[in-house]
Amino acid sequence: MADIRKYLVSNGAIILVLFVAFVLRYWNLNYQSLWLDEVHTMIESDPDTTWEYLYAYLKTIDVHPPLHYLMQKVVFIVFGHTAYVARLFSVVAGTLGVAAIYFLGKEILNKKLGIIVAVITAVNYYALYYSQEARNYIFLFLFATLSFLYLLRLIKRPTRKNSLLYAFLTLCLLYTHYYSLFLVATQAILALVFIAIEKKEERLKLFRLFLLSGLIIGIGYSFWLPVLLGKSGINSFWISSIPDSFMSTYLFTYFGNSNLLKPIIVLLLLIFFFNVAAQSETKHNIKKNPLILSFIILVSWIFLSYFIPYLRSLITVPMLFPRYTVGVLPAILLILAYGIYLFKSDLVKVIVLGVFVLLSLTDIIIVKEYYSKITKTQFDKMMGFVNDENPDNYPIINELTSWQTGFYFKSMNITADTLMGKKEALVDSILSKTSEKYDLDGFWIIRAHGDQDLSVEKRQKLESNFTRFREAHFYDAHAELFVSKHLLGSDFISISYDGFHENEGSIMEDENLIAIWGGRINSKPIDFKPGDYKVIVSAKGTSADGEYAHLKISINDSMIGEYYLTGDFDEKVFKYKAGLDSMIVVSVELDNDYASDSGEDRNVYLRNIVFKRIEKEGL
Structure with missing residues (x-):
């Protein structure tokens, strides 16, 4: 001793x-x-x-x-x-x-x-x-x-x-x-x-x-x-x-x-x-x-x-x-x-x-905020999101990192197929249904480690046939689920930039977005069936004086949710209960618009709002 x-x-x-x-x-x-x-x-x-x-x-x-x-x-x-x-x-x-x-x-x-x-x-x-x-x-x-x-x-x-x-x-x-x-x-x-x-x-x-x-x-x-x-x-x-x-x-x-x-x-x-x-x-x-x-x-x-x-x-x-x-x-x-x-x-x-x-x-x-700031590609979050949100086991397009994500396929027991090849060529094959393999009701596109997005032209063509149903953005990683519009039917309603009244907001057609510079925009009337719905909002914002844009979502002037946006296209989920068959109007409001002396401006960029009936199995 x-x-x-x-x-x-x-x-x-x-x-x-x-x-x-x-x-x-x-x-x-x-x-x-x-x-x-x-x-x-x-x-x-x-x-x-x-x-x-x-x-x-x-x-x-x-x-x-x-x-x-x-x-x-x-x-x-x-x-x-x-x-x-x-x-x-x-x-x-x-x-x-x-x-x-x-x-x-x-x-x-x-x-x-x-x-x-x-x-x-x-x-x-x-x-x-x-x-x-x-x-x-x-x-x-x-x-x-x-x-x-x-x-x-x-x-x-x-x-x-x-x-x-x-x-x-x-x-x-x-x-x-x-x-x-x-x-x-x-x-x-x-x-x-x-x-x-x-x-x-x-x-x-x-x-x-x-x-x-x-x-x-x-x-x-x-x-x-x-x-x-x-x-x-x-x-x-x-x-x-x-x-x-x-x-x-x-x-x-x-x-x-x-x-x-x-x-x-x-x-x-x-x-x-x-x-x-x-x-x-x-x-x-x-x-x-x-x-x-x-x-x-x-x-x-x-x-x-x-x-x-x-x-x-x-x-x-x-x-x-x-x-x-x-x-x-x-x-x-x-x-x-x-x-x-x-x-x-x-x-x-x-x-x-x-x-x-x-x-x-x-x-x-x-x-450097070494212990509190994300600086590495979030493969784990991206693959966890895909695993949690893919009950129908839709196949996955991953052009750049398919070999690396194989580790997460194994560790998370993901059984979905991976479609190998260039993403733009694969999207063409899916849209043209070139074979039974590409005759799909839905599929994922995931990108990581600097992998580039689809071209604007290809994305517009894709979104004319498929709805971007789920989306999540992580650090240097991104996941999107596309579901065929013919599959969605009345139990799935997607409101994109063209679903709002003209002269409300600024349509950015090349990016499939509608921008809100301030105030409120209203959707065109939508025919709704009664039931419980999950409401998924995909939007991002800009900040001024350290505060990001604040968004309010209302249906027929009754607010169903509000939240502060971030600089990424994150999804926010709310619930909505529809009564008898009726027409509804969805309102999106930027209620803290502000422009600072330094040139910062709070704005909203809305990608889409998806309504999903909770009773429906699968998706």
């Missing part, structure tokens, strides 16, 4: 930092939907698929090495195949990354530097972001840190244990992301430099140990080398050309492009490099001078790991992208931490570190 108490007291600071790091990474873990690349992880590491399938897919299609998928598959087998489990695995890796960089800072100089860099890493935007994403990038950060940790230990203390651990961790790095090839190439150059400057009596020993590590790494990676060589022939990629300013751009990207942090980042970099410039050492004293040693390793780590892929991007195909370079981030964080450490006063160190943490958390939590 006394030993445990002693350990906790002596390591209380790093334990507290790791606890905070874990909380920041775990907080609101599943608030965002899985986005496109994360869904790839869920599908490729599916525990129900065979290991042979995973290997074949990674070998022929995916652009990443296998380690993360293999580890994720094992985690899924043990703990379950869910988004929470996938992301929690990254949370653990991200927290371990903070611990790893603590040990690297401690190895470079001392425990105090380790604490400083751990604190900075705990609140770093990039390290936090990828610790909440079910992808391999935080593992790249972790293994890059550990690999360089044992590279440094091998340089400072040439032992077989350090040689073997360096080889093992570097293999993990290589099997995590292909960008790690440039990190390892940098390490090879550093190894040659330190062998060359080593004292003669120690040079051979260091050479042999690096040779041992190199042989293990070479043999261990040879199993994947044919796959790598096959992918090296790629002559086109989705990444655009790399600008000359990419290094400075990436530097601030790692910190979320925070304007709050930019001045302090630049200040700490200057302090580090000015102090390095003031040093004067011979080559044999380098390992005994932490500042010079860290300069050689960290600057080489950054510069060469950028420069080598930059050259390749210029010569062959662009391959640099900020998240691919997350393996460089530990070196940048260490330089910033060293910059703080170089303040002579401990009080100043604490103040500067405290300001850095405060500005980082302010930017993350308040400016």
Whole structure:
């Protein structure tokens, strides 16, 4: 017990930092939907698929090495195949990354530097972001840190244990992301430099140990080398050309492009490099001078790991992208931490570190609203809406992301068919009933990850034959249910832009909308049967002075509902009970019209109002 108490007291600071790091990474873990690349992880590491399938897919299609998928598959087998489990695995890796960089800072100089860099890493935007994403990038950060940790230990203390651990961790790095090839190439150059400057009596020993590590790494990676060589022939990629300013751009990207942090980042970099410039050492004293040693390793780590892929991007195909370079981030964080450490006063160190943490958390939590603002494609909400609103099991058109949404088909037990192909061509086939497959009473069109809408001409043609019966808009995702007008009959009534009196509102025929600039518009009289109806309003609004347009829906001058609109075409559902057969008039009123001095104006854009008799089964 006394030993445990002693350990906790002596390591209380790093334990507290790791606890905070874990909380920041775990907080609101599943608030965002899985986005496109994360869904790839869920599908490729599916525990129900065979290991042979995973290997074949990674070998022929995916652009990443296998380690993360293999580890994720094992985690899924043990703990379950869910988004929470996938992301929690990254949370653990991200927290371990903070611990790893603590040990690297401690190895470079001392425990105090380790604490400083751990604190900075705990609140770093990039390290936090990828610790909440079910992808391999935080593992790249972790293994890059550990690999360089044992590279440094091998340089400072040439032992077989350090040689073997360096080889093992570097293999993990290589099997995590292909960008790690440039990190390892940098390490090879550093190894040659330190062998060359080593004292003669120690040079051979260091050479042999690096040779041992190199042989293990070479043999261990040879199993994947044919796959790598096959992918090296790629002559086109989705990444655009790399600008000359990419290094400075990436530097601030790692910190979320925070304007709050930019001045302090630049200040700490200057302090580090000015102090390095003031040093004067011979080559044999380098390992005994932490500042010079860290300069050689960290600057080489950054510069060469950028420069080598930059050259390749210029010569062959662009391959640099900020998240691919997350393996460089530990070196940048260490330089910033060293910059703080170089303040002579401990009080100043604490103040500067405290300001850095405060500005980082302010930017993350308040400016970026990281934990409360949706920023990722809402596949889960879109597919949940389709699943809940598709009792007739109508087929689904999904041009861009049909493979990815297969994960939700499986997890939500969705049995509807997916119509494969270009959405415009599929709509033509449905309208023309080119085969029995396309003779449909209804179908869905879903779009996500930037998928474009139908053309105006195609949508007008579609809506002359089908009614847009249900619709929901989510972040970067959209779902629409179209039902044939001949099916709806008297139990389903849809009022669109042409169902209102002329000269009331502004018809936007190209967008199938009617705009309300202020006041009230009235529909043409509608013949209604008695019964209970669900009333579905599809509209969006604009805001002024922080308040959105407020809408009142009335039938025969009796209000049935009211609500504030949003900037998206959301649906609002009300209930209405019709008495005897009668004619009704639907009124839609914008009752808080306002135009601000800054040019903002509250307006309403109404897509349609659908009445559905609740007694009818199915729809």
